[in-house]
Amino acid sequence: MRSPTGRQLRFGAELRKLRERAGLSATEAGQLLGIKQAQVSNMEAGRVGVSPERVRAIACHYDCPDKALVEAIATMTGDRKRGWWEQYREILPAPLLDLAELEHHARALRDSTTARIPGLLQTREYALEIFRQAVTELSPPDIEHRLSFRIKRQAILFRDDNPTPYEAIVHEAALRMKVGGPTVARQQLQHLLDMSDRDHVTLRAITFDVGAYPGSGQSIYYARGPVPQLDTVQLDQSHGVAFLDAEAQLHKYRTLFDRIEAVALSPETTRALIHNVMREM
Template sequence: MPPTKPPTLRQQRLGSELRKLRERAGLTTIQAAALLGVNQSRISNIEAGRYAVGPDRVHAIARNYSCADTALIGALVDMTGGRTRGWWEEYREQLPTGMLDLAELEHHATAIRVAQALHIPGLLQTSRHARALFGDAVPPRLPHEIEHLLSYRIKRQSVLHRHAPLPYTALIHEAALHMRVGGPAVAAEQLNHLVEMSEHDNVTILVIPFGKGAFPGSGQGIDYAHGRVVQLDAVQLDTEHGSEFIDAAAQLERYATVLDRLERLALTATESRDLIRRTAAAQT
């Protein structure tokens, strides 16, 4: 029986990639089911992420679909095993599913690049900065909701400090440095935290200065998560109605190009750190 809980983004992505393999092999779900020795509904449930598959089944499916890409097969095997019991599961009844999917995506990524025009990226926010943001939400949030969101955001940041820290590049427009979220003291604390984080070996912070004018993707937050293989990359976009996740190859290429262009517009890491320091000093 398929699991009663809805599939996570990672389970859905595994099913989607297996569907792509089947389609590239020119097989129908009926033909694929016959090769695997199951009924058609099993194939449909696997491709929808509703039915967990193990490593042996992924290898069998790859053989049936004549897939010889060992790197991709290995990455798909790593995605098996059903719902990941990560720390984010404790928030499943408290926060939107998209937020939990984002935490799972970050946990399994091999590297992340983000771009923000008016906000400090979540993985780089201080507690006081984040609390001020959550307190200004529309509609207003209850105190316990703010505490859930705050603890969730702080736990997300563990990917930058774990034993094998996540390589992380943040492209931040200078405008975000001047947003006095929470007041001057909180803003100065946040900027000093950016300086401190920029000195970590795995964190690169690049500032796009006002003088560069218009730039691609302005006004939209972009999180590009690199998978174990390029086929498993994913993009998360911030919208007013929640997170939007993208994994179509053409769209991934588009957002990767946008981020590449933003990096060319940005100051160097050293120049960015100096600008952040000067902006922090001006807040006090």
């Protein structure tokens, strides 16, 4: 049996939260649902498929009053087909595949970075230089796999039908850093300008003049789900990728993003800043 994907694990975790809010143990839930405790555990571990109808029935037995949440959880199951990212399984770390899956299903994305251009807005040449500078040196095949994976992730911004709304807040330091040299850096800045012309892409910058601000020095990625309880925060940490979904954590990072946005330039002023940086290179 294949290990559950990040989305399947999240689905199981949400079923567990419904049960715990009802004050039921797994054994008690099994008795209520007429199934074995092991089946409850397998559902909550994301190891087995559950139909949307079964999700609604479980929520009814658990006396869950939040119909919007129940319907949102129901959309997470039923179809257990795996996406394009599966071709990279056992080639790239599993959390990267979970990230692509998260982006694919997100209703909207918010991204805040300090020292680098966000991955969804990177050019091939810029990303290549980033991978070449990895602390653990990557082999040429590894670099090529990571590069192609990053470019494929960007497809959500180019879909003809319903591209994902995306907001990026980038510090001036990332705009001025000559990653790959002046030519690559200028091409990257032009790509930012081109992407910011798209209706579903919002680009804002934070200037050096702002000084310290909430969340400075930390890259934060916020994926909005169909209801706020199903949002997800992704953080890059020294030991790898971390995903957060506790309600208190989601509230914290929603508030943090709003405060970051409050000190950022408008999209129009951001474009003017990028033009100035390009002229100074």
